[in-house]
Amino acid sequence: MAQTLETLTRHSDTLTSIRGIVHTMKTLSAINAAPYEHAARSIEAYHQTILQGFAAFAYRTGGINLRQENAVEHLVIVFGSDHGLCGNYNEVLAEVVQQHCQSQTIGKQRLLCIGAQMNDALDDQDLLPEAVLLPPASADGIGRLAGDIVTRIDRFSRGQPLHHLAVTLAFTQRGEHGTREPTIQSLLPLAPSLLERKTHWGSRSLPDYTMEADALLSSLIRSHIFASVFRASAEAMVTENSARLALMQQAEQSVDERIEVVEGELRSVRQTEITNELMDVIIGFEALKKPKKRVVSEQPQ
Template sequence: MAQTLESLTRHHGTLASIRGIVHAMKTLSALNASPYEDAACSIEAYHQTIMAGFRAFAHRSGDIVLAPDRRAGQLVVVFGSDHGLCGNYNELLADAVMAWCKAPEADSCRVLCVGAQMNDALVDRGLPPEEVLLPPASADGIGRLAGDVVTRLDSHSSGRWLGGHRVSLAFTERGDAGALTPVTRQLLPLDPDLLRRERRWPSRSLPDYTMAPDELLAALVRNHIFASVFRASAEAMVTENAARLARMQQAEEAVDDRLDALKGELRSVRQTEITSELLDVIIGFEALKKRARR
């Protein structure tokens, strides 16, 4: 009985240590999500400025039609996770990318992957990425990743007009009740409505520019790519931490349930041991009393 009590006590201590680790991971997930969410909000304000630049350019230059470059094929940039403890994050996104690449309109699909674990998930589904990039370790690293993606898209363009390429971003967004929602959004070619001239400009000051039109449009496209990649990476990191927070919450509840059950077992075993010891004392006392009478 003493050995059973000792085993239960040791098990209780192990579970208490695990609960402390799970609680620490849950706290870290909640704290880590905040900087990424702030980064996503800040880049959204910058992106709106870029969108206003497109509208001003179209109003000044007239309607612009950008035909997609069929020679370049379709490039999908996939934002995965390398930190773990967030469930089937990479597998869900890899399934969505596979469905996107097998669609009839997605010919010659190529993949640029962020994260080694995402690379493994894509390889298992027959979609080996051309390149694998490191995910950002903090909110400060999102700008580095976005600039790296823009540079690699430039190198993939081989000197051709970047705005005509077909590029999509695959990442995860937060769904209802903390669910993961894989999304795939077209980044290039640009939405035709973005370069359509508005009939009336919403201000008395008409837009104008002094740069060469080609250079200005190329700069707007690159900044649009940078802001979109930055936003997708930040949203992916927020979703990853939210998924990890949900998993840690479930683990904490499971450990608490097991601890409650174990405490009940410990109380029962202690009570049984105390009862057994009391019975031994009573039996010994009765035996001594009988011997004294003799």
């Protein structure tokens, strides 16, 4: 069905407005991702310092053999999105979490969810988090969220030994060539490699400490947990914004293609109307050029 010039013009204006909105969303996604990426790099450098602290503690103390037993309780912390327009970002991670929970043999499992959209995706997988937290609204809020989660882990432990607890972080991190990868990272129990003593220290200055060993180890473990949670949250926000950016780029391309089609139809309709108007003028002009025929009336005999 042929569309009128007015309809096509209105359609073109609507598409142009939509393109402006999509372009704005794409720009905001690119701008928002930068502070989170900077936060992820910063906490990674801090985390490396904590890991060096573990190595120094183990070298000075002589290494610690961590007890390896089946954990009594398992806490899974899932980092997702609180906003839409990021494709199947939450659904993919929810499927990975569901597979991870099914593979565990631990009796009691508990979930802590970050993001309302992630909560909906987990609900589709028949997983019910016991609490839903808001993701950080800015890079400054990552520390607040990480501190809140560390406090909840402390409540979850309730003074139990670390080898009785299992804490897992589930988040999406950046992969190679701009891809995104759902990641399941074990946080507790501590990996035995953290407190293995190195046979050779790579410096002439041997490590030493003056505070009590138990207090120092407790501080290192808490800092390790905080840095791991902080990094997972920052990576989740970076990949969420990159997913939204990729989706907005696809939407912008689709809108541009649609605008090109509508503008082509608009030019065609305009040309048709101009042609019809010219034909009317030409036909009218030709009609005026023709001489009028004389009407001869017959006289009665």
